[in-house]
Amino acid sequence: MTVEPSKGVNVGVTPAPPHNRETDRASGTPLELLLLTEERDEAQIVAEMRGEIAETYVYSFQQGNRTITNLAYPGVKEAIRRRGNVAIVPCDCCKKAYHVEESGDDLRAIVKIHDLKNNVQFLGVSTCKKTVPFAYVVAANKAERNGLRKLLPEKEIALLIKEWSKPSKQPATQPAWKDTSQRP
Ligand SMILES: [Zn+2]
Numbered sequence: 001m002t003v004e005p006s007k008g009v010n011v012g013v014t015p016a017p018p019h020n021r022e023t024d025r026a027s028g029t030p031l032e033l034l035l036l037t038e039e040r041d042e043a044q045i046v047a048e049m050r051g052e053i054a055e056t057y058v059y060s061f062q063q064g065n066r067t068i069t070n071l072a073y074p075g076v077k078e079a080i081r082r083r084g085n086v087a088i089v090p091c092d093c094c095k096k097a098y099h100v101e102e103s104g105d106d107l108r109a110i111v112k113i114h115d116l117k118n119n120v121q122f123l124g125v126s127t128c129k130k131t132v133p134f135a136y137v138v139a140a141n142k143a144e145r146n147g148l149r150k151l152l153p154e155k156e157i158a159l160l161i162k163e164w165s166k167p168s169k170q171p172a173t174q175p176a177w178k179d180t181s182q183r184p
Pocket of ligand 1 (some may be wrong): 092
């Protein structure tokens with residue numbers, strides 16, 4: 001599954017998955033689910049860079065007869081803000097907080113996160129197509145998010161999802177995208 005931004009459109013942002021017809025083709029393998037999540041994160045990172053408020057901490061959508069719910073990118077950030085005690089460890093080779101390298105059509109970012117509370121380190125890794133607007137920043141932010149998410153115990157994530165999923169906190173939009181895995 002590859003979603004390319006429209007050629008010649010230099011201000012285009014890949015819309016969040018429910019409105020992105022390209023992603024409708026995705027069927028139910030975990031990897032594809034992961035990619036959908038990544039796309040949503042990319043869209044939120046870019047929206048935030050443009051000063052738009054990305055207020056959705058939790059997202060959910062239907063996958064067959066299951067509802068998949070998870071922390072969105074702003075939700076991970078908010079959870080970490082509440083938690084504190086986290087540092088980014090500069091890269092050994094380039095001394096930057098975000099190591100970003102090119103790999104074919106992609107940028108690959110690695111961020112090392114230090115959990116100061118438990119004195120343990122995690123790597124956050126991501127890739128981003130070079131054609132995505134602000135690809136460098138998107139790759140770095142996704143890597144950071146992937147690393148930070150590892151600090152959050154599943155139990156805590158479940159509690160936050162519960163808290164942030166209360167009807168008043170979430171817009172009442174239902175995911176428009178259907179499970180197309182039955183399609184021949
Ligand atoms: Zn480096």
